[in-house]
Amino acid sequence: MTTPAHSALYLSVPFCRTKCSFCNFASGVFSRQQFDGYVAHLELAMAGAESWVRANGGEFSPLLDSIYLGGGTPSVLAPDQLERLFQSAARSFKVKPGAEITVEVAPGTLSPEILDVLVRCGVNRVSLGVQSFVDEESRAVGRLHTRATTLDDIARLRAAGITEISVDLIAGLPHQSLESWSRSLDGVIALGVPHASVYMLEVDDDSRLGRELIAGGTRYHAHHVPDEALTVELYREACRRLNAAGLEQYEISNFARAGHRSHHNLRYWQRLPYMGFGVDAHSMLPAPIQGEPHRAIRLAWPETIESLLANTAAERTVVGERQAIEETYFLGLRTVEGLELVAIKEEFGIAAVDVYKERITELVARGLVEIDDGFLRLTAEGRLFSNDVFAEFLSE
Ligand code: SF4
Structure with missing residues (x-):
């Protein structure tokens, strides 16, 4: 990122x-x-x-x-x-x-x-x-x-x-x-x-x-x-x-x-930064370091008001390269325009597309995603089963 x-x-x-x-x-x-x-x-x-x-x-x-x-x-x-x-x-x-x-x-x-x-x-x-x-x-x-x-x-x-x-x-x-x-x-x-x-x-x-x-x-x-x-x-x-x-x-x-x-x-879907405060609010913060330009930090405040007001710290997750790629797919696929595969290659390297080639081919065959003019996107049917599609982009 x-x-x-x-x-x-x-x-x-x-x-x-x-x-x-x-x-x-x-x-x-x-x-x-x-x-x-x-x-x-x-x-x-x-x-x-x-x-x-x-x-x-x-x-x-x-x-x-x-x-x-x-x-x-x-x-x-x-x-x-x-x-x-x-x-x-x-x-x-x-x-x-x-x-x-x-x-x-x-x-x-x-x-x-x-x-x-x-x-x-x-x-x-x-x-x-x-x-x-x-x-x-x-x-x-x-x-x-x-x-x-x-x-x-x-x-x-x-x-x-x-x-x-x-x-x-x-x-x-x-x-x-x-x-x-x-x-x-x-x-x-x-x-x-x-x-x-x-x-x-x-x-x-x-x-x-x-x-x-x-x-x-x-x-x-x-x-x-x-x-x-x-x-x-x-x-x-x-x-x-x-x-x-x-x-x-x-x-x-x-x-x-x-x-x-x-x-x-x-x-949210473009993985741009935001800060959230209050019960169950989330944040997404860029946190690049040497050799990891896409590194980010996600923070989530507690889900109850009691816990929040007791000053419980927000839960912190470090988003590394692999997770950043997964997020780019499953968040970007939420939008009707979908994802430009060339842009993913430019941002993360060719492996970020190649690794999903077989799964994408399978999803295309099932009618859940399509590739059109270089964009990968959900079909109308895919939008109904979006969670199943997103799961394909997550590591085991
Ligand atoms: S309880 Fe009703 S009004 Fe309150 S957040 Fe839920 S849906 Fe909205």
Whole structure:
């Protein structure tokens, strides 16, 4: 990895009004009394960012191309707490003029005071966790908003001058059918938002709904969850409808109108540096040394607020040459453009392509990847089985 002069900042705010049944993120419902201490922790972490990065052997760049506040629901913070985070970021780093500044907002949490803070602090992009435009589906997973709330929030964001709006949807929620999914897609398209993300429901034991599905039970409307074949169909339908409406797919889960891709998220797939602070936040820091120009350090903060506030150190992983090559493949393959094989040869040497030749040939034969004009990319089918493809690029 080369060493670009710019970095990016991610802040995790793990607080939510309710815990959605499908959610497998490190987030939860906490007393408001804990918010202040948490914000103070993030402020301290940002102030000490340079020494923290250097102590971990990484290269530090104070110049930020993008800032992303996610979680969790950053918009549940009190307005002054949210503002303190931005003031602290501005004190600790240099925010590039025109930097993309995104805040995740749950519909229904955008009070006039929070909206004022967003505008005052230069937030120019909001990612709305809508998940569904069908109220029965939202209710079934424990969300507190309705379709009307979402429409109102979007109208107020636009009136305040924030037009870079992304809407998240989830395919595979309880009670979803092709017909109801079509209404959610209609909602996104009719709103004319420039960006949308579509995720397929993840069934694992990190969410209540996932655990219930694994156990074969009926709590959390688990028996109304579409089967895998229908969920795949819903995802395919989203790709078809959104692409046709001008929201072009640019990553497995992301769609944007021309010029409206998320710069911050693109960094992750391009292996560009970023610093993350807060619960379960990750960092990627260039750390080249003599003979290892692609060396990097990855750091991950604890997944619980208790552990974070007890000053547990971030888990540190050194990314060597071999791992850097693997990451380049499985992160780059997430994007619709894929990877330019010549660029990989130039960056890592011919062996970085040759070593995968047989596996790539096999994946091409299975219809999961294609090589077109020198680019290796997932096919539409490959995007459905992306984890199987990525596994082929990992060492045993
Ligand atoms: S889906 Fe979003 S709002 Fe719901 S619990 Fe998870 S982080 Fe919070």
